[in-house]
Amino acid sequence: MKHIIGIGGVTNGGKTTLTDRLIKALPNCCVVHQDDFFKPPDQIAVGADGFKQWDVITSLDMEAMVNTIKGWEENPVKFARSHGIQLTPAAEMDDPESQVHILIVEGFLLYNYKPLLDVFDKSYYISIPYEECKMRRSTRQYTVPDPPGLFDGHVWPMYLKHRRDMENCGLPIEYLDGLKTKDEMYNQVHEDIHNTLLNRL
Numbered sequence: 749m750k751h752i753i754g755i756g757g758v759t760n761g762g763k764t765t766l767t768d769r770l771i772k773a774l775p776n777c778c779v780v781h782q783d784d785f786f787k788p789p790d791q792i793a794v795g796a797d798g799f800k801q802w803d804v805i806t807s808l809d810m811e812a813m814v815n816t817i818k819g820w821e822e823n824p825v826k827f828a829r830s831h832g833i834q835l836t837p838a839a840e841m842d843d844p845e846s847q848v849h850i851l852i853v854e855g856f857l858l859y860n861y862k863p864l865l866d867v868f869d870k871s872y873y874i875s876i877p878y879e880e881c882k883m884r885r886s887t888r889q890y891t892v893p894d895p896p897g898l899f900d901g902h903v904w905p906m907y908l909k910h911r912r913d914m915e916n917c918g919l920p921i922e923y924l925d926g927l928k929t930k931d932e933m934y935n936q937v938h939e940d941i942h943n944t945l946l947n948r949l
């Protein structure tokens with residue numbers, strides 16, 4: 749049985765932190781990070797505001813991301829092996845269909861790309877308020893550092909726009925409060941995955 753779980757959310761909401769803990773706890777669990785599909789800086793458009801437009805879907809190679817997810821769907825055992833993920837002994841032996849295999853897809857623009865919408869068996873979304881987000885982001889170093897004013901001029905307005913679009917996309921999304929502690933968020937999602945996906949077997 750294969751399950752694909754989306755962990756979406758605002759920048760610095762805690763997606764990677766939550767994902768890292770879930771991977772360790774869930775059986776035969778692989779991960780795809782949307783940030784790994786950013787195009788190189790010279791292919792990122794510069795807007796009328798003068799900022800490189802990182803926080804739009806066209807800054808990402810979404811076709812490559814979809815193909816990576818398809819690769820997992822076609823052969824989760826091979827995918828796990830090639831990504832150094834330890835499988836349970838049963839999963840090493842048996843037909844993948846008789847075993848639980850989980851893929852977590854993590855990213856800031858997961859639910860704003862049509863071809864991905866019907867891929868998720870469960871969709872989570874982490875939010876934090878403006879002040880907290882700005883504060884956490886100011887401590888981060890991306891491969892290309894944020895120029896002054898990027899957060900207020902581009903990152904936050906794009907977040908608000910994409911969030912509105914996402915809320916209208918019809919996907920059943922479970923919203924998570926990113927102000928909860930790391931432990932609280934992990935416990936909530938871990939329990940929910942067990943209740944909604946794994947116990948159903």
Ligand SMILES: Nc1ncnc2c1ncn2[C@@H]1O[C@H](COP(=O)(O)OP(=O)(O)OP(=O)(O)O)[C@@H](O)[C@H]1O
Nearest residue numbers: 758759760761762763764765766884926928929930
């Ligand atoms: N529940 C939490 N409470 C307080 N701080 C948190 C929590 N979760 C994560 N953080 C902190 O917030 C920062 C961002 O976390 P993380 O990298 O997990 O976010 P992200 O959503 O993956 O960010 P991005 O995708 O923008 O890189 C880190 O410094 C992390 O330690």
Ligand SMILES: NC(=O)c1ccc[n+]([C@@H]2O[C@H](CO)[C@@H](O)[C@H]2O)c1
Nearest residue numbers: 759783786802803856890891892903
């Ligand atoms: N990972 C990168 O290449 C990169 C470069 C510039 C900006 N970002 C930021 O990453 C966030 C998503 O995690 C977005 O808000 C981008 O601004 C990433």
